[in-house]
Amino acid sequence: MQPAGIVWFAAHEARLAWRDWRLLSGRGRGMLVALALAFVLLHAIAGLIMHPAPDLAIHPTKDALVMIVSTLVLSWSLMLSQALELVTRAFYARGDLELILSSPVEVWRLFAVRIVAMAVTLATMSLAIAAPFIDVLAWRGGARWLALYPEVMALATFAVTVAIVAVVAMLRTFGPKRTRVIAQIASAFIAAIFVVILQIGAIRSLGVADRMRFLSSPSVQANLPDPENPVWGLGYAAMGYPVSLGILVGAAVLALLVVIAIYAPRFHRYVLAAGDIAHQRGARGGDGFGPASSPAQVLRRKEWALLRRDPWLVSQTLVQLLYLMPAGYALWRVFSVHIGAVAVVVVPVLVTVSGQFAGGLAWLAISGEDAPDLIGTAPVPASLVVRAKFEATVGGTLAVFAPFLLVLLTLAPRGALAATAGIVLAAGSATAIQYWYRLQATRGRIRRRQTASRLTTYTEAIVSMSWAGAAAIAVANIWLAFVPAIVALLVLAMARWLRPRI
Amino acid sequence: MTPAPPALETRALSKTFVRPAVDALNLLVHPGEFYILLGANGAGKTTTLRMIAGLLPPDSGDIFVHGTDARADPLGARRKMAWLSDEPMIYEKLSPLEYLDFVAGLWGVPRAVSRPQGAALLDMLGLAPYGRDRCESLSKGMRQKVALAGALVHDPKLIILDEPLTGLDAGSARVVKAALRDRLAEGAAVIMTTHILDVAERMADRIGVIDQGRLIAEGTMAELRRQANTGEASLEDVFLSLIAPQTPDA
Secondary structure (H helix, E strand, C coil): CCCCCHHHHHHHHHHHHHHHHHHHHCCCHHHHHHHHHHHHHHHHHHHHHHCCCCCCCCCCCHHHHHHHHHHHHHHHHHHHHHHHHHHHHHHHCCCCHHHHHCCCCCHHHHHHHHHHHHHHHHHHHHHHHHHHHHHHHHHHHCHHHHHHHHHHHHHHHHHHHHHHHHHHHHHHHHHHHHHHHHHHHHHHHHHHHHHHHHHHHHHHCCCCCCCCHHHHCHHHHHCCCCCCCHHHHHHHHHCCCHHHHHHHHHHHHHHHHHHHHHHCCCHHHHHHHHHHHHHCCCCECCCCCCCCCCHHHHHHHHHHHHHHCCHHHHHHHHHHHHHHHHHHHHHHHHHCCCCHHHHHHHHHHHHHHHHHHHHHHHHHHHCCCCCHHHHHHCCCCHHHHHHHHHHHHHHHHHHHHHHHHHHHHHHCHHHHHHHHHHHHHHHHHHHHHHHHCCCCCCHHHHHHHHHHCHHHHHHHHHHHHHHHHHHHHHHHCCCCCHHHHHHHHHHHHHHHHHCCCC | CCCCCCCEEEEEEEEECCCEEEEEEEEEECCCCEEEEECCCCCCHHHHHHHHHCCCCCCEEEEEECCEECCCCHHHHHCCEEEECCCCCCCCCCCHHHHHHHHHHHCCCCHHHHHHHHHHHHHHCCCHHHCCECHHHCCHHHHHHHHHHHHHCCCCCEEEEECCCCCCCHHHHHHHHHHHHHHHHCCCEEEEECCCHHHHHHHCCEEEEEECCEEEEEECHHHHHHHHCCCCCCHHHHHHHHHCCCCCCC
C-alpha cells in the first residue's frame, strides 16, 4: 500500500476545514438562510457605499489608477496582517505533527498542501469582503471589473508567500520564543496601519463622501508617474487588461511554487523548533508582590502583573495607541481652526477605543482566569474578587489612556473631563458585559473572543459607541448627552437581562 | 474539656447531575489522619471533593470543616482548607515566589510568615533554583509542585487532593508524599483521591471505597480485607472485589 500523497493530504485537510466551518456556522436550512441574507445585506451595503460615485465605467486615467492602486495596496496590508496570523498559527500549532512525522510519508507533501491551504483560506476571507464591491462595480461599470476576483486571489497568494518568508526570517533571527510575539505585534501593527490610513484619509477629506478624495488633489497627482508607467500594473489588472492580469496571476503562482519548493521540505523543522519553546527556560518573573494590605490588593496586583506580561495585550496596547494617531492628528489640525471640533473628533475616538481595549482586558481578567479553582476555594467573598477585577480593568485602561487625557486637558479641559468620564463608563460597561457573559477559557483564546461570542462583541461595541457619543455631546450640551447615555444604559440592562444564569 | 471536632464531616451529602453522582454520603476524617477515597472512574470522588472544597454546591446534606458549617459559613471553612487537583492551578506569567505571595495574600497570611514559609516549601520541593522563573517555563511536574507549595503555604488544617500524583515522576512523588506526612505530623488532615493503589495502601490511615456515589466500604487496610473477605490480598484485589457487581445467589 502506498503512503499518503498530495491529493490524499488535500482531501484530509479539506475535510477538517469543512468540519471546522460546520462547527462554527451551524448546519441545516438556518445556515443557508443566514448566508443568503448576509449575501444580500453585504451587496446592499456595497451598493450604498458606492452610490455617490457617478461613473464606474473603466477609464484608465491617472486619477482612477491612483484610487484603485492605493485601495488595493491598502487592502493588501490587511491581507498581509491576516497572512502573518495564519502562518504564525501554522508554525506554532503542533496538532497532528508528531503523528505525521512518525508515519512513513514524505512530510513536504503535507506542508505543500498546508501552504496552498493558507493561500486559499486568505483568498476566501478576502473575497468574502471584496466580492460585494466587485459585483457592484461589474454591475454598474462593466464585466471587466470581474478581473478583480483573480486579482484578489493573486494578492492573497502573495501575502501568504511574503508572510512565510517573513516568519521564517524572524525564526532565524529572533528564535522561536520571540518570533511568536514579534509576528503577532507585526500583524496587529500592519492591520492598524490600514485603519489609521483610512481614518487619516477621512479626516483629510472631511466633508467629502469619498475618504480617498484627497488623493485626487492636484498637488498629489502632479507628483505621481504617468498612466503608462508599469507602476500602475495593479490598476490595469483590476480593470481587466489581460497582460497585466496575466503577469500578476502568473507571478503569484510562481511565488507560491518557489515558496513551496524552498520551505515545504523544511516546514516541520520550524514547527518543531517553535514547539520546543515549552522546554526552554522562560523569562524571569519577580521575587514577590511586595507587602499587600488586603486580598483585594493582592488580586489587583496579580491582574496587573499578568496583563503586563501578556504579549497579546502588549501588542494590542501598542496598536490601540496607533489607532489614536489620527485622533492626535485631528487634534492638531482642528485645534488651530475651531476648539469645539476637538470634542467632536477626539473624545468619541478615545472613548470607543478605550471601551474595546477594556473589553479585552476584562476578558483576560474574568474569562481568562487561569486558576478559577484557587480563587473559588480562597476565603475571599466573590463580590470582592469581582470588584478587584473591575478595578484592575478600569484602572489599567485609565493608565493607558492617561497621556492622551493629559494632552487633551491642556487643550480642552471640558473635553478631557468628558473623555475621562466616558472612558470610565465605557471600560466599566465592557467589564460588566464580560462578567455577565463569562465563559472559562485559556488566555490564549483571547484572539478568538470576538468570534466566540457575537452577542458580547456587538453589545460592547454599541455600548462603547453610545458612551462615546454621550461624551462628545456632553462637551457642548450636558442635557443632550443623556440621550446616548440612556441608550447605553438600556443596552446594558438588556445585556444583563439576557445573560446566562450560571 | 470538649473533644476536638473532626477535620471533616459530611452528612448525607448528595449531588445529582443526570443521575446521582453522590448519594447521601457520610464521611468522617480526623485531625492528623490521611484518608484516601477510592473508586472507579465516574464513581463520584471528584464531585465529592469539589463539594467539600466549595467549588460545587451540594443538592443536600451538610459539610463541616473543623466544626465550621461550610454551607452556612463558606469563608470560615475555606480559611481552614486547601484544594489541589491534578491540573495545576497556577499562573504561567508569575514566578513561583510571586504565586506563593499571591496565595498567601488571598488567605491573609502576613508576609513575615509567608515569605520564609514559601522559601522553605520551594526548597523542600526542589524548586528553589526556579523561584524567580516564570511558571510557563516549568515542566508539568514542577508546576504541580508549585501548586502544592501554594496549597501548603497558608498552613491549612484540611488538605483536599484530587489525584495530586498524576504526572509526577517517582522522585517528585516521594517529595510530595514527604511534604504531606510533615503536615499530618503537625495535625493537619488529608483527604485524597488516587488511582495509584500502591500509594493508597502505604500512605492511608483509612480508605473509603465509593461506588455510584455511595460509600460501600471504609476502614483500615485490615478492616477492608475483612469486609471484602480477601485474606491477605493486596489493596488492588480488595478494591476490585469490593466494586465488582454482586452476582445474585443461584
